[in-house]
Amino acid sequence: MSTFIIEGGHRLHGEITPQGAKNEALQIISATLLTKEEVTITNVPEILDVHNLIELIKGMGVKVSHPAKGHYIFKADDINTEYIYSDDFVKRSAALRGSVLVVGPLLTRFGRAYFAKPGGDKIGRRKVDTHIVGLERLGAKMSYDSHKCAYLLEVPDNRKLQGCYMLLDEASVTGTANIIMAAALAEGSTTIYNAACEPYVQQLCRMLCGMGLRIDGLGSNLLTIHGTEQLHGIKHEILPDMIEVGSFIGMAALTQSSLRIKNVSYDNLGIIPDSFRRLGITIERMGDDIFIPESDTYEIETALDGSILNIADAPWPGLTPDLLSVMLVVATQCRGSVLIHQKMFESRLFFVDRLIDMGAQIMLCDPHRAVVIGLDHKLPLRANKMLSPDIRAGIAMLLAAMSAKGTSEIGNISQIDRGYEAIDQRLNSIGACITRRD
Numbered sequence: 022m023s024t025f026i027i028e029g030g031h032r033l034h035g036e037i038t039p040q041g042a043k044n045e046a047l048q049i050i051s052a053t054l055l056t057k058e059e060v061t062i063t064n065v066p067e068i069l070d071v072h073n074l075i076e077l078i079k080g081m082g083v084k085v086s087h088p089a090k091g092h093y094i095f096k097a098d099d100i101n102t103e104y105i106y107s108d109d110f111v112k113r114s115a116a117l118r119g120s121v122l123v124v125g126p127l128l129t130r131f132g133r134a135y136f137a138k139p140g141g142d143k144i145g146r147r148k149v150d151t152h153i154v155g156l157e158r159l160g161a162k163m164s165y166d167s168h169k170c171a172y173l174l175e176v177p178d179n180r181k182l183q184g185c186y187m188l189l190d191e192a193s194v195t196g197t198a199n200i201i202m203a204a205a206l207a208e209g210s211t212t213i214y215n216a217a218c219e220p221y222v223q224q225l226c227r228m229l230c231g232m233g234l235r236i237d238g239l240g241s242n243l244l245t246i247h248g249t250e251q252l253h254g255i256k257h258e259i260l261p262d263m264i265e266v267g268s269f270i271g272m273a274a275l276t277q278s279s280l281r282i283k284n285v286s287y288d289n290l291g292i293i294p295d296s297f298r299r300l301g302i303t304i305e306r307m308g309d310d311i312f313i314p315e316s317d318t319y320e321i322e323t324a325l326d327g328s329i330l331n332i333a334d335a336p337w338p339g340l341t342p343d344l345l346s347v348m349l350v351v352a353t354q355c356r357g358s359v360l361i362h363q364k365m366f367e368s369r370l371f372f373v374d375r376l377i378d379m380g381a382q383i384m385l386c387d388p389h390r391a392v393v394i395g396l397d398h399k400l401p402l403r404a405n406k407m408l409s410p411d412i413r414a415g416i417a418m419l420l421a422a423m424s425a426k427g428t429s430e431i432g433n434i435s436q437i438d439r440g441y442e443a444i445d446q447r448l449n450s451i452g453a454c455i456t457r458r459d
Contacts, residue, residue: 024432026368028454029404029425032315033278039266039285039443040066041091041259045221047119048198049228049257050345053083054126055205056232060095067091069439073422074119081105102131110168111137113300115190121152123197125203128161128174129182136163136172151189151196158187159203159211174407184209184248192242192336194216198225205234207248216244219337220289224260261286265441266311267293268416272448273313274302275424277398280451282311291338299330300355301350318397321357329392335361337347342366344419347391349373351383354424356397362390366404370380372414375407379425404429412440419444423453 041064114120127134204211301319334342404427409415415437422429
């Protein structure tokens with residue numbers, strides 16, 4: 022198990038560029054299965070989850086070339102259908118959360134797909150009902166294969182999926198993406214109400230439209246997908262990762278540093294900049310860059326009636342849950358108090374025990390809520406030895422260690438590598454002191 026050794030207390034300087042968006046990349050790479058023609062994708066993050074998904078589709082027979090860093094070319098013209106129904110495929114799919122996104126494309130193109138119980142972060146129960154119910158509405162029949170420990174979805178009588186109207190029980194990002202991809206080659210039109218409308222779902226829709234699909238309502242929670250016989254090849258560039266942008270904003274504040282974050286696609290950040298401003302962080306927009314000036318103190322806002330600030334996650338355009346762990350750590354060194362309310366995942370706040378060991382003043386109210394009393398950098402965090410339970414808690418721990426007094430150790434950093442590309446090298450280039458020990 023690899024480990025980060027972090028010498029805290031170093032101020033950062035200079036500029037850093039966010040990687041391509043992990044969540045968009047997983048959707049876009051899965052969508053290459055919808056066409057026999059060549060699809061070129063740029064700004065792909067070179068991270069573990071993306072590499073594992075690429076290896077999975079290569080195993081299916083997809084031709085993949087990698088002419089440059091972040092640049093991939095896919096051609097799914099000769100899929101090995103025997104392999105996608107094999108025990109090995111199901112086993113490998115179960116180890117990768119992003120594998121759920123290949124189900125829609127495989128089902129609509131080949132009429133059959135296995136839905137393995139997905140792996141990924143240990144952040145509580147993450148149901149897949151929205152995916153399966155949506156695919157069933159399109160005409161798929163589901164059975165359970167006890168040998169493979171996976172659901173089998175099939176389109177009966179060698180027919181095609183049929184477009185329909187559906188109201189999703191939750192605005193699931195991956196569920197919406199899966200249903201959109203399945204509907205792309207279905208007969209007729211599919212209307213999805215309560216669809217997720219994150220920028221990455223919008224990007225998937227734009228890519229599919231460029232491949233010859235017609236989608237109405239792009240950017241809203243009411244989408245209509247007009248199915249087509251075939252899709253064509255395309256060149257697509259992935260957006261910068263908004264979660265990494267938010268992580269860098271928090272990192273600058275925790276280390277009391279000035280930092281320029283380059284090429285952030287500011288218009289696609291939504292409420293993220295204003296959410297950090299509520300913690301007292303000054304954020305200056307410079308074209309498509311963000312500049313965080315150095316400051317000695319960051320004062321948390323209070324509500325208009327004087328009550329404690331409440332920061333909670335919500336479906337887009339609300340605040341993404343992937344940034345709450347970072348915001349919680351940042352708040353420990355601001356002035357004031359805040360209630361962090363993680364509504365979507367019941368185990369994502371349990372890492373705060375490690376922060377309390379570091380001297381943070383946090384009261385965990387229940388699995389979803391934590392009250393943070395900011396120490397205003399008057400009482401710095403202490404170094405600690407920790408294990409990363411998931412991607413987002415892992416990066417939050419790393420940021421805490423960078424601001425702590427002394428040398429910290431974080432184990433199980435493969436979780437961080439799943440979502441952040443060469444993060445130690447990139448942070449060291451702007452003044453951090455992080456050593457990777459294998």
